[in-house]
Amino acid sequence: MRIGVLGTGTVGQAIATRLRELGHEVTMGARDATNPKAAAWAAEHDGRAGTFADAVVGAEVVVNATAGTTSVEVFEAAGGNAALAGKVVLDVSNPIDWSTGELVLTVVNTDSVAERLQRALPDAQVVKSLNTVNGSVMVHPELVPGDHTMFVSGDHATAKDTVTRLLRDFGWPAGNIIDLGGITAARGQEMYIALWVSLMQAGGSAAFNIQVVRDGA
Amino acid sequence: MRIGVLGTGTVGQAIATRLRELGHEVTMGARDATNPKAAAWAAEHDGRAGTFADAVVGAEVVVNATAGTTSVEVFEAAGGNAALAGKVVLDVSNPIDWSTGELVLTVVNTDSVAERLQRALPDAQVVKSLNTVNGSVMVHPELVPGDHTMFVSGDHATAKDTVTRLLRDFGWPAGNIIDLGGITAARGQEMYIALWVSLMQAGGSAAFNIQVVRDGA
Numbered sequence: 001m002r003i004g005v006l007g008t009g010t011v012g013q014a015i016a017t018r019l020r021e022l023g024h025e026v027t028m029g030a031r032d033a034t035n036p037k038a039a040a041w042a043a044e045h046d047g048r049a050g051t052f053a054d055a056v057v058g059a060e061v062v063v064n065a066t067a068g069t070t071s072v073e074v075f076e077a078a079g080g081n082a083a084l085a086g087k088v089v090l091d092v093s094n095p096i097d098w099s100t101g102e103l104v105l106t107v108v109n110t111d112s113v114a115e116r117l118q119r120a121l122p123d124a125q126v127v128k129s130l131n132t133v134n135g136s137v138m139v140h141p142e143l144v145p146g147d148h149t150m151f152v153s154g155d156h157a158t159a160k161d162t163v164t165r166l167l168r169d170f171g172w173p174a175g176n177i178i179d180l181g182g183i184t185a186a187r188g189q190e191m192y193i194a195l196w197v198s199l200m201q202a203g204g205s206a207a208f209n210i211q212v213v214r215d216g217a
Numbered sequence: 218m219r220i221g222v223l224g225t226g227t228v229g230q231a232i233a234t235r236l237r238e239l240g241h242e243v244t245m246g247a248r249d250a251t252n253p254k255a256a257a258w259a260a261e262h263d264g265r266a267g268t269f270a271d272a273v274v275g276a277e278v279v280v281n282a283t284a285g286t287t288s289v290e291v292f293e294a295a296g297g298n299a300a301l302a303g304k305v306v307l308d309v310s311n312p313i314d315w316s317t318g319e320l321v322l323t324v325v326n327t328d329s330v331a332e333r334l335q336r337a338l339p340d341a342q343v344v345k346s347l348n349t350v351n352g353s354v355m356v357h358p359e360l361v362p363g364d365h366t367m368f369v370s371g372d373h374a375t376a377k378d379t380v381t382r383l384l385r386d387f388g389w390p391a392g393n394i395i396d397l398g399g400i401t402a403a404r405g406q407e408m409y410i411a412l413w414v415s416l417m418q419a420g421g422s423a424a425f426n427i428q429v430v431r432d433g434a
Contacts, residue, residue: 108326109317148430153415159416180415184319187411194326195405198370198397199429203289207432212416213365214425 004029004055011092011135015063020045020138022169029055029078052078060087061129061162068113068190069096069106072120084172085123088159090166091186092130092138094193103197105190109130116188118155125159127152128186129167130195134206141171141209148209150177153185160197178212221246221272223291225254225280228309228352232280234284235356237262239386246272246295269295278305278379279341285312285330285407286323289337299325302340305376307383308403309347309355311410320414322407331403335372342376344369345403346384349413351423358388358426365426370402 002025005016006032012028019026027048028038038049041052056062056078066074071093075084091114095107114128121158129152130138137143141150150172160179163184167177180188218240222233229245236243245255253432255266265271273279273295283291288310292301308331312324324330336411346369347355354360358367368388373376381394397405418421 039225056375082412102327103404105326108408109322117401143432144430146430148291149427151412175359178416178419180419185415186410187320188229188415191408191411192405193409195368198402198405199395202397202402203429203431209430210427212420212425212426213361213363213429214422215360215362 001025001060002058003027004059004062005065006052006055006078007067008035008041009065009067011138012063013037013041014135014139015065015092016034016041017045018170020047026028027055027059029053031074031077048106051081056083057160059087059104061090061166064089064091064117066093066095069097071113072116075117075121077102081121081123084121087124089117089121089124089126090130090163091117091126091128094131094190096193103194104132108191109187112186112190114153114183114190118183125154125156126183127154127156127159127163128183128189129153129163131189132192133209137207137209139170141176142205144209146211147173147176148211151163151180152177153180153189154181155183176211176215178215218242218278220244220283221276221279223269223272223279223295224284224368226254226282226284227259228355229280230254230258230280231352231356232282232309233258233264234262235387236266244276246270248291248294248387258405259343270300273300273304275287276304276306277294278336278383281306281310281334283306283310285310286314288330289333292338298338298340301338304341305379306334306338306341307347308334308343308345309381311348311407313410322410326404326406329401329403329407331370331400335400342371342373343400344371344373344376344380345400345406346370346380348406349409350426354424354426356387357392360424361426363428364390364393365428368397368402368406370397370400370406372400393428
């Protein structure tokens with residue numbers, strides 16, 4: 001597939017690199033066409049680098065690996081609804097603001113970044129996933145031993161199927177992927193990050209995840 | 218121990234009943250001394266029933282099993298800081314409001330019910346725990362198969378020890394209890410409820426929990 005990855009941080013780099021390993025054509029998009037991190041990534045991994053808009057053109061899937069606090073603005077810069085129409089948007093972001101010294105979610109409770117993106121891009125198909133683990137675990141779930149859970153949510157079944165296939169290619173077993181339903185479930189996926197931060201601080205490592213355990217019946 | 222349980226709903230009933238099974242002296246507290254649910258519980262389980270204030274008097278541990286949306290007011294009615302001084306307050310509540318038809322947390326993001334209680338009761342020792350599972354699983358963790366995690370947080374180590382002993386008596390293995398640190402970690406415990414609700418709706422049952430999985434190293 002042709003996939004655009006918006007964002008040049010550790011999460012964007014991890015996902016873009018893994019997608020290249022899996023044989024996809026990947027363009028890493030940044031605000032500036034000359035972003036040095038995107039250019040370095042493209043040179044090292046035989047990918048492409050460009051603006052946010054460049055990364056969207058021709059892509060079947062666009063990964064939102066930008067900060068959740070600014071993602072809607074990024075997608076407007078990428079061309080908005082017209083540019084994203086018919087595409088799958090895989091939103092892996094969290095709306096985290098540490099500027100006060102404590103964790104603050106800038107979107108929370110009765111809304112989520114994923115919902116904001118779906119409202120801003122009504123002809124795109126937004127799927128929330130991967131935001132509940134760190135960038136390394138996203139694309140190498142085997143870094144956490146045994147079974148552990150990944151969530152997907154979204155209003156479009158075919159888009160969730162596309163994302164689920166990517167998750168399986170990343171190494172997530174089908175039985176560990178839970179479909180939470182429509183895009184409003186992204187609220188819980190994003191609000192979980194507060195517990196994730198506490199667990200990271202308590203355990204001293206980001207190489208962890210949660211497994212949903214229920215009776216087999 | 219002498220334990221007061223504030224709240225007569227399914228969670229209060231489950232905890233009070235389990236504490237009686239374990240041999241504790243339990244008073245179930247309600248707004249009205251004549252609350253019929255509290256009286257029926259007391260008659261069936263050889264416990265006591267009374268007002269919120271009655272349940273606090275003489276108790277070493279006070280369980281907050283009231284709705285998180287009104288818990289601070291309940292503890293003021295119970296006598297406030299003077300009445301709770303030196304006692305352990307085990308806060309199992311969630312600040313859930315369904316009145317709009319969707320889940321709304323009335324305290325969220327940069328505050329939590331547990332922190333509000335600790336601020337209102339500076340001489341009490343508030344511990345957040347158990348709110349991440351339903352009432353049955355709280356006191357019978359074996360209803361969910363295998364290993365799964367319970368969190369505690371609070372600013373007072375001895376109070377967390379007291380609560381951890383109660384959790385172990387309920388059936389939580391020591392290795393499945395994670396100390397998240399100070400009471401601000403209650404934010405993550407409470408915000409997790411949004412994901413819990415999505416999982417409950419997706420799975421059709423409340424008999425589940427999450428297990429934190431990390432590398433043994």
